[in-house]
Amino acid sequence: KNEVEQSPQNLTAQEGEFITINCSYSVGISALHWLQQHPGGGIVSLFMLSSGKKKHGRLIATINIQEKHSSLHITASHPRDSAVYICAVSRTGNQFYFGTGTSLTVIP
Amino acid sequence: DVKVTQSSRYLVKRTGEKVFLECVQDMDHENMFWYRQDPGLGLRLIYFSYDVKMKEKGDIPEGYSVSREKKERFSLILESASTNQTSMYLCGLIGTSGEAYNEQFFGPGTRLTVL
Numbered sequence: 001k002n003e004v005e006q007s008p009q010n011l012t013a014q015e016g017e018f019i020t021i022n023c024s025y026s027v028g029i030s031a032l033h034w035l036q037q038h039p040g041g042g043i044v045s046l047f048m049l050s051s052g053k054k055k056h057g058r059l060i061a062t063i064n065i066q067e068k069h070s071s072l073h074i075t076a077s078h079p080r081d082s083a084v085y086i087c088a089v090s091r092t093g094n095q096f097y098f099g100t101g102t103s104l105t106v107i108p
Numbered sequence: 109d110v111k112v113t114q115s116s117r118y119l120v121k122r123t124g125e126k127v128f129l130e131c132v133q134d135m136d137h138e139n140m141f142w143y144r145q146d147p148g149l150g151l152r153l154i155y156f157s158y159d160v161k162m163k164e165k166g167d168i169p170e171g172y173s174v175s176r177e178k179k180e181r182f183s184l185i186l187e188s189a190s191t192n193q194t195s196m197y198l199c200g201l202i203g204t205s206g207e208a209y210n211e212q213f214f215g216p217g218t219r220l221t222v223l
Contacts, residue, residue, distance in 0.1 A: 031210055041117075041196055041217030048211050086150070090210055094139055094164070094202065100150040 003027050006087050006099035013106050019074040021102045023087030026068065034061050034072050035086040037101070043086070046072075077106045110135050110208060112200050112215040120221045127186040129218050131199030139202040140182040141166075142174065144195040145217075151198065157182055189222045196220075 005024045013019050023032070034047040047054050047061040049070075054061050058077075063070040074081055087099040115130035131140065138159045143151040143166075153166030155174040163174050171193060175183040186193055200214040 033212065035212070035214075041198070041219065043198065043200075043212075043214040043217075045211055045213070088151075088212075094141070094156045094158070096153070096212070098151045100148060 002099070003097040004087055004089055004099040006085075006102050008102060009100070010103045011105070013077050013104070015078060015106055015108050017077050017106075019077050019081075019104065019106075021072045021085050021087075021104070023070045023072070023099060024068060025070075025087075025089045025097070027089065027091065027097065029089040029091060031090045032063050032070050033088040033090065033096075034070075035088060037084040037086060039083075046085075074104075079106045079108050082106050110137070110201065110203065110213040112213050114197075114199055114215040114218050116218050117216060118219050118221075120223065121186075121189050122223050123190060125186075125189050125222075127189050127220065127222075129184040129186075129197055129199070129220070131182045131184070131215055133180050133182075133201050133213075135201075136179060137201045137204050137208075138179065139204055140176070141200060141202070142172075142182070142184045143198045143200075144168070145198055146195050154184065154197075189220075191222050194220060194222045 007022045031050045037043045058075045060073040082105050084101040084103050086101045111134040113132050140157045142154040145151050156164045157176045173185045197218045203211045
């Protein structure tokens with residue numbers, strides 16, 4: 001059983017579309033993280049949140065603690081948004097659980 | 109900004125070879141980690157280090173060891189590489205203070221192929 005489930009696994013969108021990636025988790029957490037991984041490997045942290053909503057540019061992350069659910073939204077998607085998006089949750093200082101990622105392709 | 113570097117982006121080794129993967133941070137954070145990433149399995153923790161000479165096994169430590177002699181450097185060692193250790197290896201750290209607290213910072217990854 002995976003502690004973190006993401007959907008969809010793969011997503012193809014046309015440039016300009018509004019995109020939503022979902023994440024559900026089954027454990028108590030101290031924070032939820034959204035990560036981005038471009039082809040080639042490196043992972044960067046997009047958001048870390050424990051309640052409510054955060055926004056950075058065209059990216060918005062929300063979390064509902066009661067429902068153990070988070071969403072990552074991308075407005076006005078662009079081909080450079082093509083990447084794998086990974087949801088992760090943290091518990092104690094070193095305990096992280098990861099989803100298997102959502103592969104997003106944005107077509108011009 | 110926190111910077112994490114890894115010694116190689118791509119590495120090809122033969123079965124039975126001893127392999128060293130190095131990870132270096134440019135800050136003074138205590139918590140560092142090594143993950144491997146495989147398709148369909150996501151990131152799995154190999155080892156975690158709380159501080160110099162302190163380590164903790166993760167979910168899949170078999171076939172691996174680690175070394176942390178200095179705070180900024182965390183090395184992953186494959187004592188005798190096997191083909192099932194072909195994978196992407198990602199190291200990094202968890203921020204322990206300020207705005208970076210509990211945030212993960214990753215290196216660029218090393219794609220290891222064992223023939």
